[in-house]
Amino acid sequence: MKVIFGFAFAIVGIVACSSSNESVDPTTTTNTTTLPTAFKAFNSSLNAYVDGDYVVIKSTATPDHKSPYFGSSNANYEAYNGTNSKFAINPNRISTQNYTFRIPITPAKASSPQATPLGPIGVSLNGVPFYNQYAGPNTPLTNEINSFDQYNGHPDPSGTYHYHVEPLYLTKTKGTGALLGFLLDGYPVYGPVENGKKVTNSDLDAYHGHSHATAEYPNGIYHYHITAEDPYISGSGFYGKPGTVTK
Numbered sequence: 001m002k003v004i005f006g007f008a009f010a011i012v013g014i015v016a017c018s019s020s021n022e023s024v025d026p027t028t029t030t031n032t033t034t035l036p037t038a039f040k041a042f043n044s045s046l047n048a049y050v051d052g053d054y055v056v057i058k059s060t061a062t063p064d065h066k067s068p069y070f071g072s073s074n075a076n077y078e079a080y081n082g083t084n085s086k087f088a089i090n091p092n093r094i095s096t097q098n099y100t101f102r103i104p105i106t107p108a109k110a111s112s113p114q115a116t117p118l119g120p121i122g123v124s125l126n127g128v129p130f131y132n133q134y135a136g137p138n139t140p141l142t143n144e145i146n147s148f149d150q151y152n153g154h155p156d157p158s159g160t161y162h163y164h165v166e167p168l169y170l171t172k173t174k175g176t177g178a179l180l181g182f183l184l185d186g187y188p189v190y191g192p193v194e195n196g197k198k199v200t201n202s203d204l205d206a207y208h209g210h211s212h213a214t215a216e217y218p219n220g221i222y223h224y225h226i227t228a229e230d231p232y233i234s235g236s237g238f239y240g241k242p243g244t245v246t247k
């Protein structure tokens with residue numbers, strides 16, 4: 001009996017020891033030790049870490065720029081000052097979310113690509129979700145576009161702020177050809193300019209991407225580009241097998 005007790009105690013000791021060696025608490029600490037280089041581009045205010053075959057990104061989906069959608073009593077409120085004369089604010093206001101994106105570290109082309117869902121299809125470097133080219137099931141963005149604020153985002157009825165098109169604050173601060181985020185399938189999303197030339201839909205495949213070397217992936221990678229024309233970010237679904245997003 002004594003021997004068994006001692007043995008059990010030793011196991012507890014080993015378990016406790018190994019867990020104290022890994023004292024990084026992924027819920028409160030950003031563990032960048034094994035984060036792939038490209039994923040280090042996320043704002044440091046986001047919690048990004050590796051969990052098995054996935055990069056996990058936790059986001060409140062609150063933009064790091066001003067917006068009329070913060071509501072006039074919020075410090076981040078800024079009245080609309082964009083260029084769309086038809087701008088009409090929608091009734092929704094930004095509210096803090098609690099999103100967990102799980103994105104494959106090693107993306108792989110899907111054998112039968114899936115359509116993108118309504119709601120988040122990826123996450124931009126400031127934590128704001130990317131949404132697809134629809135306002136509702138098979139409904140184009142036509143009317144929604146007039147509610148995009150000066151940075152091209154707006155909140156949905158749940159208060160989730162999101163981008164369907166070029167996130168103007170990011171392309172202004174990071175560059176029009178810069179890495180801007182990732183879709184859920186793990187493939188990166190780049191801006192609308194490449195090698196000094198505007199990317200158009202005709203430069204891209206049905207999923208709205210193509211493959212070549214980029215600054216973050218010198219050996220080449222499939223990547224999406226945001227263009228000025230519908231479908232803007234993603235085309236006929238995810239090129240790769242998507243991870244998950246929960247809140």
Ligand SMILES: [Zn+2]
Pocket residue numbers: 131135144154155156162164
């Ligand atoms: Zn929307």
Ligand SMILES: [Zn+2]
Pocket residue numbers: 190194210212223225
């Ligand atoms: Zn490209």
